[in-house]
Amino acid sequence: MLGDELRRQRESRGYTLEQAARVLRASISKVSRVELGVSPAKPRDVHDLADFYRLSREERAEIEQLLAQATQADLYDxxxxxxxxxxxxxxxxxxQAKEVCVWDPRVVPGLLQTPAYARAMVEAADLGLSSTEVGRTVDLRLGRQRELNARKPRFEALIDELVLYRLRGSIEDMIEQIDHLLQAPDHYKVRIVSPEAPTSPSPVVHLKLVDGAHQEVAYVENLNSAIYVTKKPGLDRYRQLLTRVRDLAMDRKESIEALKKAxxxxxxxxxxxSSEH
Structure with a gap:
């Protein structure tokens, strides 16, 4: 469907496969394979073609939705x-989310983890994975990050300040992870919560959806399972939990200072x- 839409947009504007190929600095056969759905489309290529075709906001939204569906299928495969x-x-x-809010008093949320921090977390879980499986689990996490970045929903991460001082991996890995939080894109909101704040110890992900049977869902993960909350009483409870954490969280300036301090x-x-050596 994504390939069909790219082909339709190209043909409706009178562009040839050769012209599209020049935009991507690729071969004509590669563009043809993407349009036929034989080869997966890279998000950067799709965005470059959208710019070249000068798609409207509505057309871009449709392309982004098809791209998300296509890359999501690739992740599963x-x-x-x-x-x-x-x-x-x-x-x-x-x-499907237009808004994502994560509260985690234990770790930096997976959607904000660097590769080194993610690897340290997977290894610390001691799930009996081989080195290859650990690497693939980390790649999956990074793939979810790329997809979310491509869609740019509103994203808010509420992180316990103690997490910033809990060693995961090496000291260099912790510095890299904190730098990553400091450099989060504009559509991400990272707020730090003081360990003195009386917050809930339960981590939760709350999602507001663009469409679907449920307009919002709360996700609560345990060690080897997860609960999906879609009924109003449960949603109200988790929404109130997040509201309390937000009220106790530092503002943007204070959060940046907390990150720099860590x-x-x-x-x-x-x-x-270093001085010891």
Whole structure:
């Protein structure tokens, strides 16, 4: 469907396969394979063609939706062996979300993890995975991040400040992770919550959806399972939980200062280790 739409937009504007290929700096056969659905379309190529075709806002929205569906299918196909069944529905929901809010008092949320931090987290879970499976699990997490970045829903992460001081991987990995949070894109809101704030110890993901049978869903993950809450009483309870955490969270300026303070902490640790050697 994505290939058909790209072909229709190209032909309706009178462009040839050769012209589209020049935009992508690719061969004519590659563009043809993408339009026929034989080869997967890379998000960057789709965005470059959308710019070249000067698509309207409505046309771009349709293309983005088809792209999300196509890449979502690719994720299932590529990582089915390391995707827990309970996680499949969350990945689908992320592709329909217009707003995502995550509260996690334990770790940096997966959708904001760097590769090194994600690997440390997967290894710490001690699930008996091989090195290859660990790498594929990390790749799956990064794939979800890329898809979310392509769609640009409103994303809010509420992170306990203690998480910034809990070593995951190496000291260098922690510095890299904090830098990643400091450099989060504009459509991401990262807010830090003081450990002194009386918050709930339960992590939760709340999603507001573009369409579907349910307009909002709360996701609560346990060690080897997850609960999806769609009924009003449960949703009200988790919505109130997140509202309380938001009310207690630092504002943007305070959050940036908290992140910088944590970065200095790890920098001093790194300097101390270096001086010992």
């Amino acid at each position: 590529l990582y089915a062996d390391v995707t827990p069944r309970y996680l499949v529905r969350l990945i689908r929901l992320e592709q 970065r200095k902490h790890w920098e001093s640790k790194l300097a101390a280790v």
